[in-house]
Amino acid sequence: MTEQSITQGEERDYDEYRVIQDLGGWRRSHTCNQLTAADIGSEVTLMGWVQFRRDHGGLIFIDLRDREGLTQCVFSPEVAPEAHERAHAIRVEYVVALKGVVRARPEGMANPGMATGEVEIYANEWKLLNTSDTPPFPIEDRVDAAEMLRLKYRYLDLRRPRLAKNFILRNKAAQAARRYLDSLGFLEIETPVLTKSTPEGARDFLVPSRLSQGMFYALPQSPQIFKQLLMVAGLDRYFQIVKCFRDEDLRADRQPEFTQIDIEMSFPDEEQIMGMAEGLVRTLFKETIGAALPEAFPRMTYRQAMDEYGSDKPDIRFELKLVDVKDIFAGGGFKVFAAAPCLKALRVAGGLELSRKEIDDYTEFVKIYGAQGLAWIKVKEDGEWQSPIVKFFSEDEKKALAERLGMQNGDIVFFQAAPEDVANAALGNLRLKLGERFGLIDEKAFAPLWVTDFPLLEYDPEDKRWVAKHHPFTSPQPGQMETIASDPGGALARAYDLVLNGSEIGGGSIRIHTPAAQKAMFQALGIGDEEAEEKFGFLIEALKFGAPPHGGIAFGLDRIIMILTGAKSIRDVIAFPKTQKATCLMTEAPNVVGKKQLRELGIQLREKPAEAPAEQQKSEA
Known part of the structure; x- marks a missing residue:
């Protein structure tokens, strides 16, 4: 034949x-x-x-x-x-x-x-x-098919060796985490997936109940309250590799459903939790890719991170820091700088080579973060300063600026005059782009960093109230509980985030463990007794029965695997991910539900208003 x-x-x-x-x-x-x-x-x-x-x-x-x-x-x-x-x-x-x-x-x-x-x-x-039909794209790593096509045929995409290796490594990481935590006496315990809606920050995914019509469950944003209840129960050390859900806008490192390595322990202090967490991360990197992380991770306060890097998750693989120069121009003749609520500068050695088009592109880039523009000075090889704004500077201002920034021939300096949050976001993100542009980032390096001393609360101008920087169960630092009411913005949290190469891979805190302190926190957040009882009554009740001091941390497993594999998108380390619109192209979820199902749930959808005929729309216009 x-x-x-x-x-x-x-x-x-x-x-x-x-x-x-x-x-x-x-x-x-x-x-x-x-x-x-x-x-x-x-x-x-x-x-x-x-x-x-x-x-x-x-x-x-x-x-x-x-x-x-x-x-x-x-x-x-x-x-x-x-x-x-x-x-x-x-x-x-x-x-x-x-x-x-x-x-x-x-x-x-x-x-x-x-x-x-x-x-x-x-x-x-x-x-x-x-047998097999002809695949819609070649099953090989060099495939250039559009991501939307690959997501539609995800089971074929997963046959590609590079993606398959991602999931083999992911399994190794999960098993290494289990072995490590088991060796320290942690118990792997499952917590509920159908729970109560207590939205704080991101929106909940809601699940209607057929047996209790008009009532809804929520999918957990994290097992936070349940793991605290396990500490009240005396189980002492808990962990779980758990799926969590947040109905929020998506980006390259975020999905509506994601996986955490969730950990809680009783009777700890920050040092004990951070030491355990460092050991876990070192184990994951050693057992998956053979990388050795430092024996002790460096630490930086939240304030220092924001001041010098413009971010609470700084990438410390390269030295390129923001510098506050507002005092140099206070009362000076250049009103844009003199009147700015915050004025920061970023000096880039060798930046003289940047073209005007590149500078214009950077100016457009910082507008994404609310900046109105981007001032700059080039220091030419003969020492002359080239910039549209230099003519407004006094000689004393120029001297002080050069001394503070250490300006050298061939440099460029970028300035951001704006409210502090805008200046930090604009220059902090520009710093990362410049690090890539000038080859300052060692792509093979791993630079872990603890960020500590976070504010306990931050003001939400949209809701016009104070909200928890992390979550409302985080304990303030010693002696600061009493000052929350009088100075909510000044209180610091017993919280700590673990950052790696500019990505937050884990965050945790020491928790509030007495009912009085928890009620005080709710009051500081504008949550009255009635609302607190409705949303968190079961937690407050539990704290009355001898809750031990406790704390923990949760790691974003997906983000860790992204770093371990060098993937550019979180979708490359999740077997069946969603698109940026939170849809599944393969199964076509979410989908329309039949009227019979809706009737059983006691739900009636609001009909979309029918569009008027074109002639009527034209006459109404």
């Missing part, structure tokens, strides 16, 4: 070409990444997908792929004529099983880029386990 007589989609009249319904006792002896020169002469059985097929006239070669890797297999008319004749039917992405003998590749034909590159399998017989 010829190759032309067996084509995809045709009815097969010969039993030997039919897809078999069972393996007939065949068992896989090796994965497609295991065989080496040590196995030469062995008889093996492999199973997997056909990555490539090459017909060289006499010999037929296929690369067989499973999640572990590739093995080259050969069908020879001299070794196994029947198997060779039937191999003409094989196509890309067919699922096959084959038996054969391991042989060394011919001299000069070894492939050092493959783990199995020294050997190949000469097939004696094979079985067709399934």
Whole structure:
């Protein structure tokens, strides 16, 4: 039978070409990444997908792929004529099983880029386990198909070796975390997925109840309250690798459902929790990619991070700091600087090479963060200052500025005159772009950092009230509970975030553990006794029964895996992610629910108003 007589989609009249319904006792002896020169002469059985097929006239070669890797297999008319004749039917992405003998590749034909590159399998017989339609994109790492297409066929995208390796590594990280925490006496305990809506910050996903019509569950944004209740229960040390849900706007490192390594312990102080957390992160990096993190992670206060980096999650892999220069221009002749609520500068060594177009692009970039513009000064090689604003500076101001910033020939200095939050956001994000532009970031380095001494509360101008910087169960630092009412913005939290390469990978705190202190916190947040009882009454009740001091931390597993794998998007480390509009292109979720289901839930949807005819719209306009 010829190759032309067996084509995809045709009815097969010969039993030997039919897809078999069972393996007939065949068992896989090796994965497609295991065989080496040590196995030469062995008889093996492999199973997997056909990555490539090459017909060289006499010999037929296929690369067989499973999640572990590739093995080259050969069908020879001299070794196994029947198997060779039937191999003409094989196509890309067919699922096959084959038996054969391991042989060394011919001299000069070894492939050092493959783990199995020294050997190949000469097939004696094979079985067709399934056929495949032509995939909508090639199943290989170099694929340039649009992400939307790859998400629609995610199960095919996951066959690509690079993505498969991400999930193999993710599994290694999860198991390493479990072993580490188990060795320290932590218990893995599951907490409810259907719980009570207590929105603080991001919106809850709501689930209607059929048995209690008009009532709703919420999917948990975190197991925060439940893990505190486990401490009240005396279980002492808890952890969970848990799915959480937040109905918020998405970006490259955020999804509506995400996974945390959630941890809580009784009778700790900050040092104990942070030490445990450092050990966990070191273990994850060592056991997955063999990277050694420092024995002690550096620390920085929230205030220092904001002042010098414009961010509470600074990337400290490179030195490029923001400098406050407001005092230099106070009362000066350049009113834009003199009247600014905050004035910060960012000096970039060698920045003279930036073109005017690049500077204009950076000016547009900072507008994303609320900035009105971007002032700059270039220091030319002869020492002359080039800038539209220099003419407004006095000699004393120029001297003081040069001294504070350490300005050198060939530098450029960027300025941001704006409210503090805008100046920090604009220059802090510009700092990252400049770090990339000038090659200041060591992409192979890992720079962990603890950020501590966060404000307990921050003012929300939209809601015109104070809100918790982290969450309302965070304890203030010693002696500050009494001052919350009089100086809510001055209180500091017993909170700590772990930052790695500019990404927050974990955050935690010591919790409030007495009912009086928890009520005081609610009052500071403008939550009255009645509202507090309605939303958090069960927690306040629990705290009355001898709650121990407790605290913990939660790590974003998805973000950690992004860093470990070098992925550019969080979608590359989540098996079935959502798009930026929180939809699943593969299953077409969310979808319309039938009226019968809605009636059973006691829900009636509000009808969308019908659009008026075009003529009527025109007359009304």
